[in-house]
Structure formats: C-alpha cells, structure tokens
Amino acid sequence: MTVEGWILIALFVAILLALAKPVGLWLFALYEGRRTPLHMVLGPVERGFYRLSGIDPNEDQSWRRYAVHMLIFNVALLLFTYVILRLQAVLPLNPQGLGPVSDHLAFNTAISFTANTNWQSYGGEATMSNLSQMLGLTIHNFLSAATGIALAFALFRGFARRSAAGIGNFWADVTRVTLYLLLPLCVVLAVFYIASGVPQTLAGPVDVTTLEGARQTLALGPVASQEAIKMLGTNGGGFFNANSAHPFESPTALTNLVQMLSIFLIGVGLTYTFGKAVGNTRQGWAILAAMMALFLAGTAIVYWQEAAGNPNLHALGVMGGNMEGKEVRFGIAASALFSVVTTAASCGAVNAMHDSFTPLGGMIPLFNMQLGEVVIGGVGAGIYGFLLFAILAVFVAGLMVGRTPEYVGKKIEGKEVKLAVLAIAVLPLIILSFTAIASVLDAGLAGPLNKGPHGFSEILYAFTSAVANNGSAFAGLTANTPFYNAMLGVAIWMGRFFVIVPMLAIAGSLAAKKYVPETAGSFPTTGPLWTGLLIGIVLIVGGLTFLPGLALGPIADHLAMIRGQLY
Amino acid sequence: MGSDLKTAFRPAISMTILFALLLGIAYPLAMTGVGQALFPSQANGSLITQDGKIIGSSVVGQAFVGERYFHTRPSAAGADGYDGLASSGSNLGPTSQALIDRVAADVEQKRAQGVTEAVPADMVTASGSGLDPDISPDAALAQVSRVSAARGLAQVDVRDLVERSIQRPLLGFLGEDRVNVLELNRQLDRLGSTTAR
Numbered sequence: 069m070t071v072e073g074w075i076l077i078a079l080f081v082a083i084l085l086a087l088a089k090p091v092g093l094w095l096f097a098l099y100e101g102r103r104t105p106l107h108m109v110l111g112p113v114e115r116g117f118y119r120l121s122g123i124d125p126n127e128d129q130s131w132r133r134y135a136v137h138m139l140i141f142n143v144a145l146l147l148f149t150y151v152i153l154r155l156q157a158v159l160p161l162n163p164q165g166l167g168p169v170s171d172h173l174a175f176n177t178a179i180s181f182t183a184n185t186n187w188q189s190y191g192g193e194a195t196m197s198n199l200s201q202m203l204g205l206t207i208h209n210f211l212s213a214a215t216g217i218a219l220a221f222a223l224f225r226g227f228a229r230r231s232a233a234g235i236g237n238f239w240a241d242v243t244r245v246t247l248y249l250l251l252p253l254c255v256v257l258a259v260f261y262i263a264s265g266v267p268q269t270l271a272g273p274v275d276v277t278t279l280e281g282a283r284q285t286l287a288l289g290p291v292a293s294q295e296a297i298k299m300l301g302t303n304g305g306g307f308f309n310a311n312s313a314h315p316f317e318s319p320t321a322l323t324n325l326v327q328m329l330s331i332f333l334i335g336v337g338l339t340y341t342f343g344k345a346v347g348n349t350r351q352g353w354a355i356l357a358a359m360m361a362l363f364l365a366g367t368a369i370v371y372w373q374e375a376a377g378n379p380n381l382h383a384l385g386v387m388g389g390n391m392e393g394k395e396v397r398f399g400i401a402a403s404a405l406f407s408v409v410t411t412a413a414s415c416g417a418v419n420a421m422h423d424s425f426t427p428l429g430g431m432i433p434l435f436n437m438q439l440g441e442v443v444i445g446g447v448g449a450g451i452y453g454f455l456l457f458a459i460l461a462v463f464v465a466g467l468m469v470g471r472t473p474e475y476v477g478k479k480i481e482g483k484e485v486k487l488a489v490l491a492i493a494v495l496p497l498i499i500l501s502f503t504a505i506a507s508v509l510d511a512g513l514a515g516p517l518n519k520g521p522h523g524f525s526e527i528l529y530a531f532t533s534a535v536a537n538n539g540s541a542f543a544g545l546t547a548n549t550p551f552y553n554a555m556l557g558v559a560i561w562m563g564r565f566f567v568i569v570p571m572l573a574i575a576g577s578l579a580a581k582k583y584v585p586e587t588a589g590s591f592p593t594t595g596p597l598w599t600g601l602l603i604g605i606v607l608i609v610g611g612l613t614f615l616p617g618l619a620l621g622p623i624a625d626h627l628a629m630i631r632g633q634l635y
Numbered sequence: 636m637g638s639d640l641k642t643a644f645r646p647a648i649s650m651t652i653l654f655a656l657l658l659g660i661a662y663p664l665a666m667t668g669v670g671q672a673l674f675p676s677q678a679n680g681s682l683i684t685q686d687g688k689i690i691g692s693s694v695v696g697q698a699f700v701g702e703r704y705f706h707t708r709p710s711a712a713g714a715d716g717y718d719g720l721a722s723s724g725s726n727l728g729p730t731s732q733a734l735i736d737r738v739a740a741d742v743e744q745k746r747a748q749g750v751t752e753a754v755p756a757d758m759v760t761a762s763g764s765g766l767d768p769d770i771s772p773d774a775a776l777a778q779v780s781r782v783s784a785a786r787g788l789a790q791v792d793v794r795d796l797v798e799r800s801i802q803r804p805l806l807g808f809l810g811e812d813r814v815n816v817l818e819l820n821r822q823l824d825r826l827g828s829t830t831a832r
C-alpha cells in the first residue's frame with residue numbers, strides 16, 4: 069500500500085461528501101416537481117412526452133397503480149430490447165455484419181438491462197451491433213436508473229406524506245429524472261470521455277498493421293455516449309467485453325476517477341434528498357455515515373490484500389502486488405477502490421478482473437452485493453434497500469425498549485416489518501438456492517473456469533451478482549449457455565421486482581399514516597448510536613446468512629493460497 | 636387493479652417509443668456529431684499513422700514478440716493475445732495451477748532474456764483487458780539489456796530513452812508511473828535510425 073493510494077481514496081471520499089448536498093438538493097427539486105433552470109430548454113420535451121402518451125403528470129397514484137405502471141413499462145422495455153437484439157442482423161448500423169443474438173442470450177440481456185443489472189453473458193464487441201448498443205442497451209441504462217430513482221422518491225413520499233392516498237406519479241418521476249438529471253449530466257460526461265480518448269463513432273472496426281507488421285483489428289463504436297450513462301446510472305454493462313478495463317472505455321487514471329465518482333454520485337445525493345424530504349437532513353447524514361463506514365472498511369481490506377499479492381507468485385521470484393487482471397495505468401489502489409465502489413453500488417462495471425483478485429480481495433465485492441448493495445447502492449435501489457434495513461433497525465430497537473417503533477415521524481407496525489423482511493429475505497433465498505442447484509447439476513458445474521473453492525466462488529458470485537442486480541462477474545464462469553442465461557435471467561428479475569413490490573407496499577402503507585411527533589421516549593434516529601445500530605443490522609441480518617457460503621468459497625481459497633495448495 | 640392495468644398500456648408503449656428515439660437515437664447521434672467535430676482524433680480511436688499506414692492506437696496495446704522491441708504484458712485477449720475484437724483477462728484465480736504454470740514459464744523466459752532481478756509483477760501477469768498499452772518503468776528497464784543487444788545500441792542510450800518515456804501520475808497521485816510501449820518502441824526506431832546515420 070502506498071501513500072498515493074490512500075490519498076486517492078481520501079480524495080474520492082472528500083469529493084463525494086462535498087457533492088452530497090448540491091446533488092441532493094437538485095434531486096429534491098425533481099422529487100417535488102419544482103422548476104429547474106433546465107426546464108427552459110427541456111420543458112417542452114417533457115410536456116410533449118406527456119401529451120403524446122396521454123399522461124396527466126399531476127395524477128397522484130396509489131402504490132398499486134404506481135407499481136403496475138412501473139411493471140408494465142418495464143415489460144414493454146424488455147420486449148423492445150429483445151426484439152432489437154433478435155433482429156440486429158437485418159437492422160441498420162451493423163458494420164461488422166453480426167448475426168442475431170441467440171434467443172437465450174437475448175432473453176438474459178433484455179431482462180438484465182431492464183433490471184439495472186447489465187450482466188454480460190455476451191462479449192460486447194463480438195456480439196452487439198452499434199444499433200443494439202444504442203437503441204437496445206443505452207436506453208435501459210437511462211430508464212432503469214430513472215426507475216430506481218422514481219421508486220426511491222415513492223418511498224420518500226411514504227415517509228414524508230401524512231394521511232395521503234398516493235405516492236406520486238410514476239411517469240412524471242421517470243421523465244423528470246431522465247430529462248433534468250441523467251441526460252444533461254451524460255452529455256457533459258460523454259464529451260469529457262471523448263476528449264480523453266473514448267471513441268464515439270458509427271464506423272466499424274479498423275484494421276491496423278502493428279509496428280512488428282502483424283495485423284490487429286480494433287473494435288470501435290459509439291462508446292462514450294454509452295459509457296457516460298453506464299456509470300452514472302450504476303448500470304455497468306460495458307461496450308466491450310473487458311468493460312472499463314478496456315483502454316477505449318477508460319483510457320486514463322482521470323477517466324477512472326470520474327467513472328468511480330459517477331457511480332456513487334446520485335446514490336450519495338439521494339441520502340441528502342431523503343433527509344430533506346422528511347424534514348431533517350441529519351436523518352440523511354446518519355444513513356450516509358453508516359454507508360461510508362462499511363465502504364471504507366471494505367476498501368481497506370481489498371487494498372491491503374491486493375497490495376500484499378499472491379505468495380505463490382512471489383515464490384517464483386515475482387515482486388509486487390497482485391497485477392493479474394489489472395491495468396498498469398490504474399495500478400493496485402485504483403483497481404481495489406473501483407471494485408468496492410462498483411459492488412457497493414449496483415454498478416457492476418469493472419476496471420480489473422475480480423476473478424483474478426486474491427481470495428479475500430474478491431470476497432469483499434461478493435459480500436458487498438450480498439448485503440443487498442445498500443452501501444451507497446444503486447441509484448435509488450441503494451437508498452430504498454437501506455431504508456428497509458432502517459425499518460428493521462427501529463423494530464429491533466423498539467423490541468429492546470418495549471415501545472412501538474417509529475421512524476422519521478411514522479409508526480412502524482407489523483405490516484411494514486413483515487413486508488421489509490419479505491423484501492430482504494428475497495436475496496439470500498434466491499442466491500443460496502440457485503447456487504445450490506447450479507453446484508449439483510452438470511449444466512451448472514460445466515460453468516466454472518477455475519477448479520477447487522475458487523470454482524464454487526465463481527458460481528456463488530454469479531447468482532449473487534444477478535439477484536443483487538450488480539452485473540459484475542467472476543468472469544471465468546462460462547455463462548453464455550442456455551442453463552446459466554435462463555437461471556440468471558430469472559434470478560435477476562426476481563431480485564429486482566420481488567424487492568420493489570413489497571417496498572412500494574410499504575410506501576403506500578406509510579403514506580396513509582398520520583404523523584407521530586417525536587417525544588422524549590422516541591428512539592433517536594440520528595447520531596452515532598443509531599448509525600452503529602444500522603451497521604450492526606445490515607451486517608447481521610444482511611450478511612450472516614452468507615457466512616457458510618463464503619467459508620466454502622473465498623475463505624477456503626485463501627487458506628489454500630497461503631498453504632500453496634493449487635487446483 | 637383492473638383499471639390500474641388498463642391505464643398502463645398506452646403510456647408504457649408510447650413512452651418506450653419516445654424514450655427510444657430520444658435516448659437510443661438522438662442522444663448517441665448528437666454525441667457522435669459533437670465528438671467528430673470537436674475531437675475527431677480521439678472519437679475515432681486515437682489512431683497513429685506512420686508512413687501512410689495506421690500502425691495502432693495510442694491508447695490500446697499491441698503485441699511485441701521480437702527481440703528488437705520492448706514487450707507488452709502477457710495478454711488473454713483472443714487466442715494469440717492483443718485481439719482488438721476479443722478483449723479479456725485470463726480470469727485465472729490465485730490458486731489456479733494454470734496461472735502458476737503460465738507465470739513460471741514466463742519467468743523462466745524472462746530469465747533467459749537476461750532479467751536477473753526479481754521480476755516486476757506486471758511483466759508476467761495478464762492485464763484485465765488484454766490490451767494494456769503500458770508497462771511499469773521497472774518492466775521496461777528490465778528489458779534494456781536485451782533490446783540494446785539486439786539493436787547494437789549502447790545500453791545507456793536505451794536506458795535514457797526509457798527514462799524519458801516514463802509518464803508520471805497526474806497531480807502526483809492519480810495513476811501510476813508507466814511507459815506506453817508503442818510510443819517507446821517508435822522512439823526506439825528513431826533512435827536506431829539516427830545512430831545508424
């Protein structure tokens with residue numbers, strides 16, 4: 069570990085903390101439906117979209133209507149992308165003349181992009197035409213992110229409103245977030261990426277004759293426009309197979325830093341927006357503090373392990389940290405930091421191959437996802453996931469002091485706690501059962517590249533990443549098979565929507581409740597005691613279930629590595 | 636519930652089409668236009684032309700196998716490495732026998748090529764993309780004796796060239812010390828021709 073590495077990590081955190089309030093305030097304006105300076109330019113677009121679609125943006129929707137409209141929209145998007153991918157061979161902007169995407173791969177990819185997961189069963193440059201990348205995939209990067217933020221807004225309204233029937237308007241939330249936040253930021257980011265060396269062209273691959281006279285073909289395409297939203301919307305699906313490790317996706321250490329900041333930017337801002345929505349910004353800071361503590365602990369472990377390196381390589385006379393799967397321009401610190409950021413959020417972009425990390429260095433990304441990606445988390449999904457844990461935390465605190473739990477002015481009763489547990493239980497239930505199935509069937513066992521405990525880690529990582537809607541991989545796993553495409557596709561869908569529906573039910577139930585003023589007997593939900601309790605609940609409820617699985621995978625792998633046992 | 640469903644279809648279909656036009660067509664095309672107008676070189680892949688031929692991209696690595704050039708890192712992109720249509724890492728885990736065998740073979744080869752010290756990690760590990768354009772300064776310096784012998788150049792000149800080619804981190808901490816191999820090898824070719832003259 070180096071001083072420069074720690075400066076990078078400190079600077080990263082400092083920039084985010086400084087941006088939390090301005091971004092949070094901007095999001096708050098969108099949450100409230102207020103006018104922003106951008107309305108002058110994009111207001112007509114917004115109104116035109118509503119008019120053409122027969123939408124009344126002022127209609128206050130019940131949680132059921134909000135949920136149904138969200139689901140139907142997502143199904144429409146999914147079908148749209150499935151059709152584009154299947155038909156890409158006959159559609160324009162296909163300079164490589166690629167054939168149609170196979171049915172099981174198109175199924176997997178359409179689901180995965182709809183659900184903000186962006187699992188890459190495909191190798192981008194060899195599978196997807198430029199049109200598929202733009203029309204099939206980029207739109208999901210925007211809309212799955214906007215859906216996540218809209219859902220967070222809906223839950224915020226549940227806490228903030230009093231005796232209300234509705235939780236907002238889904239279409240208005242999605243449209244405003246897309247037009248006034250995601251799109252303008254992406255325009256700025258895309259121009260920055262192009263200036264830094266990320267290609268943006270409709271042309272096909274270019275042939276080069278290398279200095280030694282060999283032939284190399286470089287895939288090009290509209291990369292920068294996809295890259296911008298890929299990170300900002302915590303999507304993570306790369307234009308290229310190697311994702312942000314590819315020099316065309318992230319050519320410099322500066323693009324790498326901007327990408328990491330993009331991943332966390334909206335998630336951090338939303339914690340402030342939450343505080344603002346419930347009328348006490350300290351509520352937001354308390355949540356952010358708990359998230360940051362978990363984040364820094366994870367970063368320290370990965371950085372330490374990766375810098376220490378692989379003793380089996382040292383024995384051969386190799387010096388230095390673990391560089392297998394890492395790029396020289398990023399080095400160990402920025403690769404370790406990126407891996408924690410991308411899995412703490414539901415991004416899943418990678419700038420280094422997690423499969424080749426040291427066992428414990430690779431375990432932290434896995435564990436981050438198993439916690440439900442609530443450490444900052446995906447755009448929207450992180451904060452609503454975390455608020456589910458907050459509901460459990462006040463419930464546990466209420467049991468300890470023998471009072472009905474309250475949170476930010478709302479009584480938390482049996483119904484909310486049951487729904488929260490339901491949403492939280494989805495993760496371990498699907499991850500562990502699907503991993504178990506894949507670990508005994510021949511079709512599942514055919515997947516792993518690595519043998520021994522690391523092979524099991526590859527399977528566990530895949531289902532964890534799918535259900536948690538992350539999309540990063542221990543990419544040695546051969547996942548582009550009917551078995552894995554189908555299993556992972558189903559896992560992704562359940563992981564996304566089996567959490568969202570109970571969460572919206574909580575929002576509806578809370579919105580209908582009266583406000584309960586804070587009294588001397590209320591359990592304070594700001595301050596270090598609360599932050600500590602939150603961390604404890606996240607680790608115990610979210611993490612403990614996975615300990616046996618982690619013992620069989622990364623921990624066994626670590627013990628094998630230090631003993632020099634190879635597979 | 637029934638009315639919730641019935642009212643959902645029209646906006647769902649209509650908004651899918653409208654957003655597809657805005658985000659899937661207008662946005663990437665506008666960015667392509669802006670990129671091509673303002674930064675044409677970068678937008679087209681930062682290609683380097685030499686003697687009328689495209690010889691590579693300044694941001695993407697390419698394979699070097701001959702004795703006369705500095706070598707890039709091992710690559711898992713495609714069957715032969717540095718395949719620009721198949722970016723990939725090796726994905727081998729830390730306890731993989733295949734990884735240890737590969738590294739052991741590479742270390743042996745480096746020893747045969749005159750690397751006497753501890754081998755820099757990046758020299759015998761595959762990058763994440765398989766297209767890493769850079770190597771560490773240590774990895775470059777370890778190749779000086781081989782390259783200068785193959786070219787009949789003085790070691791001190793080649794070492795000088797490497798040291799001049801080291802790119803430092805932005806602001807001192809952003810990134811790593813590194814050497815762009817294609818750029819270094821192009822300089823090397825020029826060094827050779829000036830000495831010969």
